[in-house]
Amino acid sequence: MSPARDMRKGSTTVLILSLVAERPMYGYQIAKELERRSEGYFDFKEGTLYPALHRMEKEGLLRGEWQVVAEGPSRKYYHITEKGKRALVDVAAEWTTFSRKILAILENVQGVKPGTM
Amino acid sequence: MTQIQTYLRELRRHLSVDAITEDEILREVHSHLEESATALQAEGFNVQESQRLAIKRFGDVREVARLMRRVHSSSVNEAILASYLPVALTLSFKWIILPLLASMGHWQGNPTPIIFGALAILALLVPGLTMHRWRYGYAAWAFFSVIAIAEIGT
Numbered sequence: 001m002s003p004a005r006d007m008r009k010g011s012t013t014v015l016i017l018s019l020v021a022e023r024p025m026y027g028y029q030i031a032k033e034l035e036r037r038s039e040g041y042f043d044f045k046e047g048t049l050y051p052a053l054h055r056m057e058k059e060g061l062l063r064g065e066w067q068v069v070a071e072g073p074s075r076k077y078y079h080i081t082e083k084g085k086r087a088l089v090d091v092a093a094e095w096t097t098f099s100r101k102i103l104a105i106l107e108n109v110q111g112v113k114p115g116t117m
Numbered sequence: 118m119t120q121i122q123t124y125l126r127e128l129r130r131h132l133s134v135d136a137i138t139e140d141e142i143l144r145e146v147h148s149h150l151e152e153s154a155t156a157l158q159a160e161g162f163n164v165q166e167s168q169r170l171a172i173k174r175f176g177d178v179r180e181v182a183r184l185m186r187r188v189h190s191s192s193v194n195e196a197i198l199a200s201y202l203p204v205a206l207t208l209s210f211k212w213i214i215l216p217l218l219a220s221m222g223h224w225q226g227n228p229t230p231i232i233f234g235a236l237a238i239l240a241l242l243v244p245g246l247t248m249h250r251w252r253y254g255y256a257a258w259a260f261f262s263v264i265a266i267a268e269i270g271t
Contacts (some may be wrong), residue, residue: 028149045176046153050145050185058188073148076141
């Protein structure tokens with residue numbers, strides 16, 4: 001697994017929580033929003049989103065609710081719970097600190113030229 | 118049979134989760150694939166191509182099933198364990214606690230029907246009151262509840 005893919009995988013929970021915190025969404029909508037907002041960076045297989053959603057629902061971070069749609073199959077909308085909101089705040093703070101620290105360390109990387117001593 | 122239906126059939130074959138969860142997963146995946154294919158058709162793909170592409174974007178059916186199994190297998194185990202509660206509680210009262218009370222001389226007469234009736238009903242409620250998403254074990258719960266009720270009368 002590439003480092004980028006590894007990092008994306010680790011960020012699934014916080015990304016889903018942050019989207020669903022804005023408004024209840026269903027799986028396809030979440031996949032498309034992630035793709036759109038990341039400008040295609042999060043090009044994961046859409047099917048891997050559902051195990052993550054179900055895991056978060058089981059952990060009590062999300063609450064699923066089926067809604068009948070006039071045309072086509074019904075959709076399961078995911079709502080963020082109070083526990084999910086608290087987790088989002090915590091995880092977002094963790095990610096902010098993490099990325100700040102990494103950036104501080106990587107500050108001088110631009111000056112590094114491969115092949116030179 | 119459409120490509121989406123074939124994909125769903127394969128997914129069902131590999132899921133190995135309880136019937137209610139399986140139904141929900143298939144409904145959710147079906148909804149996703151249909152909407153994805155419809156969007157692709159709007160972009161100009163024909164029906165066959167749009168379904169093929171929607172499935173490709175969704176991912177390998179075995180991998181999706183494997184990840185789903187991993188999420189839901191613990192629920193099934195928890196629920197089956199919880200299903201043992203009615204019979205475990207009923208039998209422990211019948212075979213251990215009440216004989217113990219009787220041997221200590223605190224118990225008179227034959228309290229079986231009323232006491233076991235009340236205890237069994239309480240025990241039957243335990244999974245529902247304590248287990249989150251206990252629906253995973255409906256079948257096992259019903260089975261052990263019947264055993265517990267049968268024990269009341271013996």
